[in-house]
Amino acid sequence: MAQEAPSTGGSSRTLTMARAGREAVIAEMRKDPNIFVIGEDVAKLGGVFGTTVGMAAEFGAERVIDTPISETGFIGIATGAAMAGMRPIVEIAFVDFIGVCFNQIFNFAAKTHYMSGGQFKVPLTMMIGYGGGYNDAAQHSQCLIGTLAHVPGIRIVTPADAYDAKGLMHTCLRDDNLTIWMVHKAIWGLGWLGTAIKTAMATVPEEEYAIPFGQARIWREGTDVTLVGYGITVHHSLQAAEKLAAEGISAEVLDLRTIVPMDRDAIMKSVAKTGRLVVADEDYMNCGVTAEVLATIAERNPKILKAPAVRVANPDIPVPFSRPMENFALPDADKIVAAAKATLKAS
Amino acid sequence: MKPTPKQRIWMYESMLKSRLFDDALFEAYWEGKKPVFHMGKGPLPGEMHQSFGQEPTAVGVCAHLGPDDAVGAGHRPHHVAIARGVNLKRMAAEVFGKKTGLSGGRGGHMHLYDNNVNFFCSGIIAEGMGPGAGIALARKMQKKPGIAVAYNGDGAVNQGAFHEVMNMAALWKLPFVCVIEDNNYAVSVTTKESTVVPAWKRAAGYDCPGEYVKGNDPDLIFEAAARAVQHAREGKGPSILEIETERLHGHFIGDSAGYRSKDEVAGQKDPIPVYRKRLLDEKALTAADMETLEANVKEEVDAALKFARDSEYPAPTEALDRVYA
Ligand SMILES: Cc1ncc(C[n+]2csc(CCOP(=O)(O)OP(=O)(O)O)c2C)c(N)n1
Numbered sequence: 123m124a125q126e127a128p129s130t131g132g133s134s135r136t137l138t139m140a141r142a143g144r145e146a147v148i149a150e151m152r153k154d155p156n157i158f159v160i161g162e163d164v165a166k167l168g169g170v171f172g173t174t175v176g177m178a179a180e181f182g183a184e185r186v187i188d189t190p191i192s193e194t195g196f197i198g199i200a201t202g203a204a205m206a207g208m209r210p211i212v213e214i215a216f217v218d219f220i221g222v223c224f225n226q227i228f229n230f231a232a233k234t235h236y237m238s239g240g241q242f243k244v245p246l247t248m249m250i251g252y253g254g255g256y257n258d259a260a261q262h263s264q265c266l267i268g269t270l271a272h273v274p275g276i277r278i279v280t281p282a283d284a285y286d287a288k289g290l291m292h293t294c295l296r297d298d299n300l301t302i303w304m305v306h307k308a309i310w311g312l313g314w315l316g317t318a319i320k321t322a323m324a325t326v327p328e329e330e331y332a333i334p335f336g337q338a339r340i341w342r343e344g345t346d347v348t349l350v351g352y353g354i355t356v357h358h359s360l361q362a363a364e365k366l367a368a369e370g371i372s373a374e375v376l377d378l379r380t381i382v383p384m385d386r387d388a389i390m391k392s393v394a395k396t397g398r399l400v401v402a403d404e405d406y407m408n409c410g411v412t413a414e415v416l417a418t419i420a421e422r423n424p425k426i427l428k429a430p431a432v433r434v435a436n437p438d439i440p441v442p443f444s445r446p447m448e449n450f451a452l453p454d455a456d457k458i459v460a461a462a463k464a465t466l467k468a469s
Numbered sequence: 470m471k472p473t474p475k476q477r478i479w480m481y482e483s484m485l486k487s488r489l490f491d492d493a494l495f496e497a498y499w500e501g502k503k504p505v506f507h508m509g510k511g512p513l514p515g516e517m518h519q520s521f522g523q524e525p526t527a528v529g530v531c532a533h534l535g536p537d538d539a540v541g542a543g544h545r546p547h548h549v550a551i552a553r554g555v556n557l558k559r560m561a562a563e564v565f566g567k568k569t570g571l572s573g574g575r576g577g578h579m580h581l582y583d584n585n586v587n588f589f590c591s592g593i594i595a596e597g598m599g600p601g602a603g604i605a606l607a608r609k610m611q612k613k614p615g616i617a618v619a620y621n622g623d624g625a626v627n628q629g630a631f632h633e634v635m636n637m638a639a640l641w642k643l644p645f646v647c648v649i650e651d652n653n654y655a656v657s658v659t660t661k662e663s664t665v666v667p668a669w670k671r672a673a674g675y676d677c678p679g680e681y682v683k684g685n686d687p688d689l690i691f692e693a694a695a696r697a698v699q700h701a702r703e704g705k706g707p708s709i710l711e712i713e714t715e716r717l718h719g720h721f722i723g724d725s726a727g728y729r730s731k732d733e734v735a736g737q738k739d740p741i742p743v744y745r746k747r748l749l750d751e752k753a754l755t756a757a758d759m760e761t762l763e764a765n766v767k768e769e770v771d772a773a774l775k776f777a778r779d780s781e782y783p784a785p786t787e788a789l790d791r792v793y794a
Contacts, residue, residue, distance in 0.1 A: 166657045167656065191655055259580055313505075439792050447787060448788075
């Protein structure tokens with residue numbers, strides 16, 4: 123475990139997302155002694171996803187803390203420490219486990235700044251892995267981003283490549299709120315989950331840089347249809363755009379990058395240009411991120427759509443274990459291609 | 470209460486079945502994952518937590534259970550499921566994600582359910598506690614016979630659910646046994662690093678019996694479990710039965726367990742050959758009977774694996790079924 127694909131050295135380094143995120147954490151920890159990391163298997167093991175490899179050696183057991191399997195307890199503890207001037211980083215390896223400690227997050231950490239009238243700040247960053255595609259079944263494959271995004275007081279970033287992983291981590295760690303940095307397991311760059319999606323590796327500058335919240339990213343420009351995604355669905359959309367291009371259809375790929383706040387202007391601008399929209403999300407469809415994107419257009423100006431928008435998301439079923447059924451539940455390039463064609467046919 | 474020769478033979482047989490089942494899965498797991506390991510490839514994708522070394526905890530307790538009882542297990546469930554008598558063919562098929570599996574391929578290895586023997590499990594730590602005690606509550610409310618047993622790792626005892634449920638189970642005198650399998654590890658974190666007071670001692674805080682069984686020894690586990698099960702059957706409430714055991718492999722297949730020292734790993738003892746030798750030495754069965762037993766177990770496991778491999782995958786759209794009752 124905690125192994126990742128090798129990345130090339132040198133100044134123009136190609137990094138995995140795991141390495142890039144870790145680089146930001148280490149840089150901030152070197153500058154600020156109030157930052158500490160707490161979670162299961164973060165010290166000795168270096169994180170189930172390699173997010174904290176080497177950190178215990180550099181910062182010691184006081185700042186890189188292995189916990190018991192007591193998520194409610196250590197998130198509560200991190201929240202209290204944050205209220206008292208520390209800047210904790212909490213790792214929850216799989217977002218699914220948030221179920222056991224959600225109260226600490228949504229009833230306290232996310233609301234304390236507000237409920238205290240701004241007297242208490244909670245500068246706490248959570249590092250969380252999400253997503254399926256490797257047959258880990260219903261309790262280890264969820265996204266739950268829509269669930270988290272529903273709660274006021276939390277900022278959620280979902281980088282799709284190593285460059286964004288680093289820049290968004292810096293932003294989270296410098297923010298004075300509860301921030302959640304979430305990476306889809308399949309693009310993290312872990313050996314044991316494969317590195318098939320090469321587009322998630324990126325050239326990452328050695329120096330620090332921060333990517334602001336609420337700025338979407340256009341990965342590919344196009345004129346016929348906008349493909350909106352985040353995390354892994356950006357990569358599915360890029361593949362879909364290639365396939366569509368081969369058939370003479372020009373797709374624009376828009377990466378939301380941060381879910382809360384959401385760059386609604388970027389969505390409007392792109393769809394105003396293309397007139398067609400497909401939103402792809404691995405999360406559950408009902409009341410989720412896909413709905414929020416569509417609501418943006420419905421509220422601001424539905425007339426920019428030349429055809430009904432199409433959502434590609436989990437059809438509201440627990441993620442099944444068996445491969446054919448899981449594949450049915452997951453978004454992929456072909457489903458996005460079919461959705462894009464449907465928008466073109468409808469207009 | 471000591472196990473009868475028949476019970477001891479059953480315990481050996483069940484441990485061996487679990488072991489051969491895990492051996493076969495281990496081999497199958499690597500298909501499609503070499504030379505480059507990728508958890509999502511091959512006929513057995515996903516995380517795979519096996520029971521190598523922990524077989525005694527399953528048999529020593531389940532030997533006391535009857536059809537009215539219920540068992541909840543965790544993310545490492547194979548040995549418990551087998552000792553509980555979960556249908557081996559359908560369990561194998563479930564682990565392979567086949568239509569003939571216990572849940573038609575929806576659950577997988579961490580989510581084995583067999584209603585015929587009141588067995589369930591969950592991949593979320595300590596999740597056997599609440600639902601386990603809940604089944605015990607139902608038995609009590611419906612004035613039906615039967616107790617519930619929840620299996621947890623040593624790592625689970627610091628989960629809120631452990632404490633909350635133990636308190637209620639004791640408060641309401643539920644027919645419930647909380648089993649802790651102490652393999653000294655929760656992934657990389659040792660019991661010492663996570664736990665101030667072990668679970669069995671905490672039993673005092675719930676005013677219920679707590680016992681620690683050393684040695685990973687089926688006979689000793691059997692004796693201790695007899696007390697806990699009897700306590701529950703007599704309506705006296707729950708107990709905590711903590712069992713010293715060994716995790717002979719990594720946390721899951723693919724974990725090289727680099728956080729353990731070489732000496733520690735070299736010092737680990739496999740409980741199955743030890744028990745086998747004891748049964749033969751004490752003449753619980755003859756060498757010839759042993760040979761027959763082992764051949765039969767192997768045949769049963771092979772047949773289960775063959776059934777799983779030969780079965781069809783579910784159709785993709787079956788994913789939509791069973792979301793609601
Ligand atoms: C609530 C929750 N937190 C974290 C995990 C991740 N996890 C899976 S197994 C495991 C270690 C469990 O250790 P233990 O209970 O001792 O059982 P063992 O693996 O040793 O059999 C952890 C942390 C989880 N499944 N559920």
